[in-house]
Amino acid sequence: MITLYDYWRSSASYRVRIALGLAGLDWQAVAVNLVEGQHKTPAHLARNPQGLVPVLEIDGLRLTQSLAIVEYLDETRGLGLLPATPADRARVRAIAHAIAMDIHPICNLGTARHAVSASDGAITMEGWMQHFIGRGLAAVEAMLPGGDFCWAEGVTLADLCLMPQVYNAQRWQVDLADMPKIRRVAERLAAIQAFAAAHPDRWA
């Protein structure tokens, strides 16, 4: 049995849920409640010394880091999430990394909570999220060529990163009015079964 340790609102877990759906795999979810601190328990730290979700158990392996997991599924299940040429792969990875490596860590629950508590009220959770998600997505908007997907004519790694980030943006009321390319892609992706099935509302 394939097991995903995840949290419904975790955008890194959301990426992996989409990939599992695209692969058409049967899998079970085990919830790790981040709000209750379950990710810091010895049981979860034994799964992932970083104390983060997601963790995927598959093929006798225990994998961490959502992009590493998605690329593992891409390579072993032939998902075609990366384009054929090195130049296009670099472009797709650049969009994916702009989200997963630049926006996401700053807006992680642990990071944002620390900033709020260390600022003695000067920083609010909403203000932090709106600032960093807004600024990060504005750059992604400029990186997108424009079309139904983040890159060319189909789903790539970049789309698996964008959709959860758009969910987060909406959750924190980030204004996407000036981001028509992102809105168009998100609307197209929402119509794909694997994306719809991975939405946090289906896992709460």
Ligand SMILES: N[C@@H](CCC(=O)N[C@@H](CS)C(=O)NCC(=O)O)C(=O)O
């Ligand atoms: N780079 C990691 C990030 C994982 C990560 O930050 N997960 C978040 C949820 S989206 C988490 O577990 N946060 C717990 C915390 O911040 O304490 C990945 O892509 O898997």
